[in-house]
Amino acid sequence: MTITERIKEKALELGFDLVGVTDASPVGTEQVSRLIGWLDAGYAGRMTWLHSNLEKRTDPAKLLPGAKSVIVVALNYKPAQQKTQAKTAPMGRVAQFAQYDDYHPFIKKMLRQLADFIASTTCPMQFKICVDSTPLLERALAVRAGLGMIGKNRMLVNPRIGPQIFLGEIVTNIELDPDKPLKDSCPGCGKCVAACPTGALKQDGSFDATKCISYLTIEANTDVPAELAPKIGNHLFGCAECLMACPYQQKAPTCANKGFVHHPDRAELNLNEFLNLTEEQFKIKFARSPILRPGLPHLKKIAQICIQNLSA
Ligand code: B12
Ligand code: SF4
Ligand code: SF4
The missing domain is CATH 3.40.109 (NADH Oxidase)
Known part of the structure; x- marks a missing residue:
């Protein structure tokens, strides 16, 4: 070998x-x-x-x-596939990577x-x-x-x-045997583009991150532009619509690494409870989670947008 x-x-x-x-x-x-x-x-x-x-x-x-x-x-x-239960409270969605x-x-x-x-x-x-x-x-x-x-x-x-x-x-700095790129290429079915709620992804393959929900909820740390707010839906943290729509995603196996801790209860968060969190509760509840990244004040603004969108 x-x-x-x-x-x-x-x-x-x-x-x-x-x-x-x-x-x-x-x-x-x-x-x-x-x-x-x-x-x-x-x-x-x-x-x-x-x-x-x-x-x-x-x-x-x-x-x-x-x-x-x-x-x-x-x-x-x-x-792994999660059982969704009907909820009466307004819920905000968390992208899979942050669960x-x-x-x-x-x-x-x-x-x-x-x-x-x-x-x-x-x-x-x-x-x-x-x-x-x-x-x-x-x-x-x-x-x-x-x-x-x-x-x-x-x-x-x-x-x-x-x-x-x-x-x-x-x-x-050690020399190893390089692999070759795969021969496969994306068939371009366009399901990812059609699924993108904000138009961040375009059919011509271009991508405007400033319209991406992942950017707006996690990275931008500024107010969401008024024209994009209704398009966020109830995405509280991140987005994966363009991944979920992909046929390669649908037939993929689930995560097999048992050490990588998944929290199914973070797939959807009660938005009213979220709005009432103190800084201390936020840090304890989401210890070791990527959800801490944008900070509580920004996420509370996103939570308000999600509630407005759910009641519209
Ligand atoms: C900035 C960033 C973001 C930004 C901008 C995303 C973007 N598309 O650039 C935002 C905040 C929006 C974001 C979102 C997400 N991100 Co991000 N992000 C990054 C980061 C830090 C830099 C990416 C970058 O350099 N962008 C600049 C653009 C120009 O580069 P690029 O998209 O990588 O494209 C290059 C090549 O792919 C190639 N290329 C592009 N198009 C084509 C087409 C063809 C045909 C070919 C041959 C090549 C090619 O050309 C580019 C230049 O070389 C990387 C980590 C890293 N250091 O690379 C993670 C990374 C890309 N993110 C990641 C993830 C998981 C996500 C999210 C899924 C998270 C989420 N669920 O919310 C979303 C997905 C959104 C999306 N559809 O891209 C993973 C992606 C893993 C993967 N399977 O690709 C990375 C690699 C982090 C990691 N280490 O795992 N992200
Ligand atoms: S992560 Fe969501 S908003 Fe961003 S490009 Fe994909 S579908 Fe569009
Ligand atoms: S949904 Fe998947 S296979 Fe179809 S165009 Fe998008 S990335 Fe390619």
Whole structure:
């Protein structure tokens, strides 16, 4: 067994669903112009941090000098089917990814175990662990490492386990055997575009994040524009309509990692109870949850919008 094969075997044993390897060369010029064109169009809105570190974002060797390879992993987070009960109180919806404990420390811990394994079986290595917040085009690298294809919903979609997957990477200075991108491509059925409540996704493949409910509820931290407020419906935190509509999502297996804690009671939250939470209660109730990210004052504004929409 080669070192690359042993690393892949270990990654799966640790509980990842997919693992692939790509070299640490910069992403292609097509990807760079996609990113710059998207930023120049203003689609990143208030996520101004996406404009910085462009060199690192597009070149793993700028992130870790001497980098030779990137190990890309994916964790399936599709929750098991939930029984929905009729509710009399107004309820706000929470996107599936946020019904779990925060994925960042969970995936980082597994990647650290993988890095320890590599160092103990090969030789000491230099490495950087990345999950979401590191300036790196994770989806472009995942395509290169053979983990999936980019869908019209902009997600990295794996033909077997769908789009509900988190990504993480180890950028390392050791040389590994790279994988090839999959031959599959998104068939372009457009169901994701039709399902997008705000028009953030367009048939031509463009994506305006400033209209995305995920941005408006989690990242924007500003008032929701009046014309978009009615379109949020009862999405209190995040959105996954464009993932749920995808045929690859519907046939995907559910999350098999027993250590990744799912809270089915967070799928829908009582909006009146939410509006009455104190800061202290909010922090205790959602300890270790991504729901803490935008802060209680912003989420209370979203909760008010959801209540208005439900009563309209
Ligand atoms: C900023 C950000 C957001 C923003 C903007 C989203 C966006 N589409 O850019 C907001 C807040 C809206 C957001 C929302 C969500 N996000 Co987010 N987000 C990010 C983050 C931090 C940066 C993304 C980025 O660089 N955007 C800039 C654009 C230009 O880059 P890009 O979309 O990745 O596209 C690149 C390539 O994919 C490629 N490409 C694009 N189109 C095409 C088409 C073809 C044919 C090809 C070949 C290539 C290609 O070109 C681009 C440049 O290389 C990444 C983590 C990371 N470091 O990458 C997570 C990440 C993309 N998010 C993630 C998740 C889970 C979500 C949500 C599902 C959460 C939720 N349920 O609310 C939604 C999904 C919304 C959606 N449909 O995209 C996951 C996605 C995993 C996956 N399977 O793809 C990531 C990778 C985090 C992680 N580590 O798991 N997110
Ligand atoms: S997450 Fe929701 S609002 Fe954002 S692009 Fe997908 S369907 Fe549209
Ligand atoms: S819904 Fe259709 S067009 Fe959208 S990502 Fe899935 S397969 Fe592609």
